[in-house]
Amino acid sequence: xxxxxxxxxxxxxxxxxxxxxxxxxxxxxxxxxxxxxxxxxxxxxxxxxxxxxxxxxxxxxxxxxxxxxxxxxxxxxxxxxxxxxxxxxxxxxxxxxxxxxxxxxxxxxxxxxx
Amino acid sequence: xxxxxxxxxxxxxxxxxxxxxxxxxxxxxxxxxxxxxxxxxxxxxxxxxxxxxxxxxxxxxxxxxxxxxxxxxxxxxxxxxxxxxxxxxxxxxxxxxxxxxxxxxxxxx
Numbered sequence: 001x002x003x004x005x006x007x008x009x010x011x012x013x014x015x016x017x018x019x020x021x022x023x024x025x026x027x028x029x030x031x032x033x034x035x036x037x038x039x040x041x042x043x044x045x046x047x048x049x050x051x052x053x054x055x056x057x058x059x060x061x062x063x064x065x066x067x068x069x070x071x072x073x074x075x076x077x078x079x080x081x082x083x084x085x086x087x088x089x090x091x092x093x094x095x096x097x098x099x100x101x102x103x104x105x106x107x108x109x110x111x112x113x114x
Numbered sequence: 115x116x117x118x119x120x121x122x123x124x125x126x127x128x129x130x131x132x133x134x135x136x137x138x139x140x141x142x143x144x145x146x147x148x149x150x151x152x153x154x155x156x157x158x159x160x161x162x163x164x165x166x167x168x169x170x171x172x173x174x175x176x177x178x179x180x181x182x183x184x185x186x187x188x189x190x191x192x193x194x195x196x197x198x199x200x201x202x203x204x205x206x207x208x209x210x211x212x213x214x215x216x217x218x219x220x221x222x223x
Binding site: 106 | 216
């Protein structure tokens with residue numbers, strides 16, 4: 001239990017579906033992140049939110065749409081995805097963005113796009 | 115972008131020692147992290163180095179040389195439960211955290 005909870009743990013969707021991934025952190029952190037993890041590749045930073053404001057969008061296609069309603073919750077809305085988007089999507093949080101503190105990760109949402 | 119390199123796979127015997135190397139090239143430096151990730155689980159924090167030298171935490175130690183852009187994670191007295199992927203991550207001058215592809219360590223009986 002890392003204090004970061006992600007749902008669903010597994011998701012299968014067609015290319016025309018719309019779905020959302022949810023992340024919640026119970027650590028009182030101010031920064032939240034979405035990372036994409038593909039087999040044998042480095043974790044790719046997708047989005048960063050600090051105090052609910054998006055501070056980084058790492059050239060992510062618009063079919064991925066983040067939402068951060070408050071410092072404890074982060075969503076990733078998915079629409080018209082491609083099979084190559086199949087991956088593990090990890091949410092993480094840290095005390096602040098511009099600090100040296102470590103990230104706390106959720107267990108991830110395994111996404112399969114058919 | 116940042117460049118972080120680590121070996122893809124390593125295999126060692128239970129009770130032995132394994133050293134996982136990580137080299138990096140970044141714009142500025144605000145610390146290096148090691149994470150452990152078991153299959154199907156979240157990455158968990160192992161160690162943090164920001165100054166040169168060795169940090170020891172039980173069976174795990176991490177070393178940093180900033181001038182060489184080099185770190186290693188040393189796992190001693192290997193146990194079967196240490197079989198996992200080990201991720202090297204570097205925070206650059208803008209505090210952006212970039213990860214290596216991970217080293218899969220397999221511990222054999």
